[in-house]
Amino acid sequence: MSSPSTNIEPTGPRPHPWLEWDRVVVYAFLTLTALYFLAPLYIVIITSFKDLDHIRDGNIFWPQTAYPDGVHFYDPWRRAWWEVCTGLECHGISPNFWNSVKVTVPSVIVSVAVALTTGYALSNWPFKMSEAFFTVLIVGSFVPYQVMLYPMVLLTKNMGIYSTLTAVIFVHTVFGLPFLTLLFRNYFASLPVELFKAARVDGAGFWRILIQIFVPMSLPILTVAVILQVTGIWNDFLFGVVFAGLPNYPMTVKLNNIFTSSFGVKEYNVEMAATILTGAVPLLIYFLSGRYFVRGIAAGAVKG
Amino acid sequence: MTTFDTALVGASSQPPHFQQFSNLVRYGVAGLMAVIGALALIFDFPFAQLGVFQPMMYALGLVVVCLVIDVPFRKLNYQLGMIGVYLFGAAAAWVAWYSGGNWLSQDAADFIWKVTALFSFLFTIAAGVWNAPFKNFAAKTAAIPMMYIVLFAFIGCSLWTVLYSTSDARIYPLYTYVGLKQYYRLFGAEIWHIAVKNVLIYIALSTTGAMVAGFLLAVFMDQKIRLEGLFRTIYLYPFALSFIVTGHVWAWIFSPEYGLEKSVRQLGWTTFSFDWIANNDMAIYCVIIAGLWQGTGLVMALMLAGLRGIDEEVWKAARVDGIPKWRTYISIVIPMMRPVLITTLVFVAAGAFRVYDIVVALTDGGPGISTTVPSQYVYKYLFSGNIGQGLAAATTMLVVSAVILIPWVYVEFVKGKQIR
Structure with a gap:
């Protein structure tokens, strides 16, 4: 094996050493920022498992490891779910959890269905003035809700649904429409137009094309829309406090009331447990759906 | 353009319309309807005291207007659709007036009547000015919720806010014009x-x-x-x-x-x-x-x-x-x-x-x-x-x-x- 072409000198890029300084810097930066983002969650979780004495004397960074007799680590959570008071009413945050469910499920179904149809009509069957309507819709979605808040109150009073869950559902449908329509319109516009044309040639009409071709094809963006709406509606505060009425308050409103209206000793651990309970549903959805969540945000914002 | 060209273009792209009235008349009537509609929207007029004659006058007026502003009534579906909208509006008014809140709550019946009336107003205006609500009919039907939301929630509510910001409404939203007083107060606060x-x-x-x-x-x-x-x-x-x-x-x-x-x-x-x-x-x-x-x-x-x-x-x-x-x-x-x-x-x-x-x-x-x-x-x-x-x-x-x-x-x- 001594032909001149066998060269022992190495060619190609130099193999990476196990430890490079620029990689260390990158990972150090990312880890430190990740710790900063995780710290509040950690602090809140350990606080929710402490008893009040430990909160008063201890350090927010360290968890409580030993409990006095008769005190359980889950006590604050139990109190937050079933017992904590706002004003004279002491049923914990659980009724409001169900209120939130009762608002979120119908709002998501109605708003996604309406937006799907509208987005399809706007992208594939444009009519005179449709772009003008769409422009107003998008501008409207950026205007602060406070501008339309009071007339909406009058409108729902007129409809006889003010201070019921129906009103909250109605308002979420109205104000969820712009972003969802944008999402569906852009998605349908990105589908190959030949598909639509072929269906037209075969004699399918507006509704038939929608139901038999576009709805089955829109499954990815449908998932994205549902995820965004569930988290968005669950996290809403303003519409809940204005339109729901006292017995129908969703979870976020109740949470805020727990913080502002507690008599006597402030139970910080219970408050923190209630906070985690309120954040649990969107967090769970986020962790389970991860990629779709990011994709939805990117689809709405970047593609434009 | 010669008569021949017009006829040709009309035959190829336009459905047959009544061409009885000049554009001036059509736009004039449509504009009048728009003004009445806007007044109705803003001041709750003329629906404030709902009487039995109001729906009748309203239906009669709309039929006249439709004739004048040239809605293509030739197709049976369109006729039925239009008549259906009017009947629905009249029925809602009737329920609101006679049932006394037995079947529907008074508020809800009142609201349905108002919305139906306003919708048919807007529809008729659209037929006049836009002159094509029946082209691409399915898409427009599908977009009706969006149009409602744009017109009533986004535009209507914003206009209401702007208008009533010149009033001295306190606990109740009653309109008394006070000019820019609220703004002087705002910028001085x-x-x-x-x-x-x-x-x-x-x-x-x-x-x-x-x-x-x-x-x-x-x-x-x-x-x-x-x-x-x-x-x-x-x-x-x-x-x-x-x-x-x-x-x-x-x-x-x-x-x-x-x-x-x-x-x-x-x-x-x-x-x-x-x-x-x-x-x-x-x-x-x-x-x-x-x-x-x-x-x-x-x-x-x-x-x-x-x-x-x-x-x-x-x-x-x-x-x-x-x-x-x-x-x-x-x-x-x-x-x-x-x-x-x-x-x-x-x-x-x-x-x-x-x-x-x-x-x-x-x-x-x-x-x-x-x-x-x-x-x-x-x-x-x-x-x-x-x-x-x-x-x-x-x-x-x-x-x-x-x-x-x-x-x-x-x-x-x-x-x-x-x-x-």
């Missing part, structure tokens, strides 16, 4: 000045902070690292939380007697001081810190999507030319990402402009009034018996956001779409 100052600080710092930090994170994330999914999940999870949750979490950390200050002192640094949340001048920066914690991940995700959209060839070309990495980012990548940057900027700034929940949860405008923001000002006056004042503040917010947004939305979403 100290709390409004504080609110405007706060929202400007918030927009400036949280937008810059989120953009810079988000871009930096995205650049580091783009170095072909391991565990990218994990890091992205960690940076973005606060965005899934409610502002109410974020606010209370950070209020706990900022709290001087239980939070960071006490704990750091306990660890041995006894002079450590961090009581911004109780400090009039510094409390707004607490809101910014919490807002950045929640919002930076979103910017990172958007920027990362933008960075991934840049062609690999660009990087190769820069490397061949011997341009250092940081220089490539600043001189090549950032200019290429301009559309993404602008979109993100608008999203973040619009979110910052309407900041409300996080302030309510974190400081509730305190200490004192030092962290009040405009949205809170509006809310406070609307629901504490000074509607006119709240609406004046809301109108100010509307004007500011409209002036900034309309050109951007037009270019970004409407014009840009057609060019691509």
Whole structure:
């Protein structure tokens, strides 16, 4: 094996050493920022498992490891779910959890269905003035809700649904429409137009094309829309406090009331447990759906 | 154009219409209907006292108008549809008038009648001016909820707000014209000045902070690292939380007697001081810190999507030319990402402009009034018996956001779409 072409000198890029300084810097930066983002969650979780004495004397960074007799680590959570008071009413945050469910499920179904149809009509069957309507819709979605808040109150009073869950559902449908329509319109516009044309040639009409071709094809963006709406509606505060009425308050409103209206000793651990309970549903959805969540945000914002 | 041409074009593209009245008459009648409709919408006229003659007059009037403004009634479906709308309106009025709230609540019946009446008004106007509500009929039917929402919720409600901001409505929304009195009062109020100052600080710092930090994170994330999914999940999870949750979490950390200050002192640094949340001048920066914690991940995700959209060839070309990495980012990548940057900027700034929940949860405008923001000002006056004042503040917010947004939305979403 001594032909001149066998060269022992190495060619190609130099193999990476196990430890490079620029990689260390990158990972150090990312880890430190990740710790900063995780710290509040950690602090809140350990606080929710402490008893009040430990909160008063201890350090927010360290968890409580030993409990006095008769005190359980889950006590604050139990109190937050079933017992904590706002004003004279002491049923914990659980009724409001169900209120939130009762608002979120119908709002998501109605708003996604309406937006799907509208987005399809706007992208594939444009009519005179449709772009003008769409422009107003998008501008409207950026205007602060406070501008339309009071007339909406009058409108729902007129409809006889003010201070019921129906009103909250109605308002979420109205104000969820712009972003969802944008999402569906852009998605349908990105589908190959030949598909639509072929269906037209075969004699399918507006509704038939929608139901038999576009709805089955829109499954990815449908998932994205549902995820965004569930988290968005669950996290809403303003519409809940204005339109729901006292017995129908969703979870976020109740949470805020727990913080502002507690008599006597402030139970910080219970408050923190209630906070985690309120954040649990969107967090769970986020962790389970991860990629779709990011994709939805990117689809709405970047593609434009 | 000769008669022959007109006939040809008409035959090929237009359905047969009645051509009995001149355009002037048609537009005149349609305009009149529009004025009546607008008056009805704004002043609740003429529906305030619902009588039995009103629906009849209304139906009769609409039929006349339809004849005059040339609605193509030839097709049976269209006729039936139109008649159905009128019958429905009349039935709703009848229920409202005679049932006395037995079948439907009085409010609901009243509302259905009003909406149906207004819808048929608008429909007839559209038939006159637009002259094509029956072309592409299915798509327009499907878009009816959207049209309703645009006309009533977005345009109608905004106009109502603007109009009633010139009234001295207090607990009840009654209209008495007082000119710009509410605005003089608004711009003279100290709390409004504080609110405007706060929202400007918030927009400036949280937008810059989120953009810079988000871009930096995205650049580091783009170095072909391991565990990218994990890091992205960690940076973005606060965005899934409610502002109410974020606010209370950070209020706990900022709290001087239980939070960071006490704990750091306990660890041995006894002079450590961090009581911004109780400090009039510094409390707004607490809101910014919490807002950045929640919002930076979103910017990172958007920027990362933008960075991934840049062609690999660009990087190769820069490397061949011997341009250092940081220089490539600043001189090549950032200019290429301009559309993404602008979109993100608008999203973040619009979110910052309407900041409300996080302030309510974190400081509730305190200490004192030092962290009040405009949205809170509006809310406070609307629901504490000074509607006119709240609406004046809301109108100010509307004007500011409209002036900034309309050109951007037009270019970004409407014009840009057609060019691509």
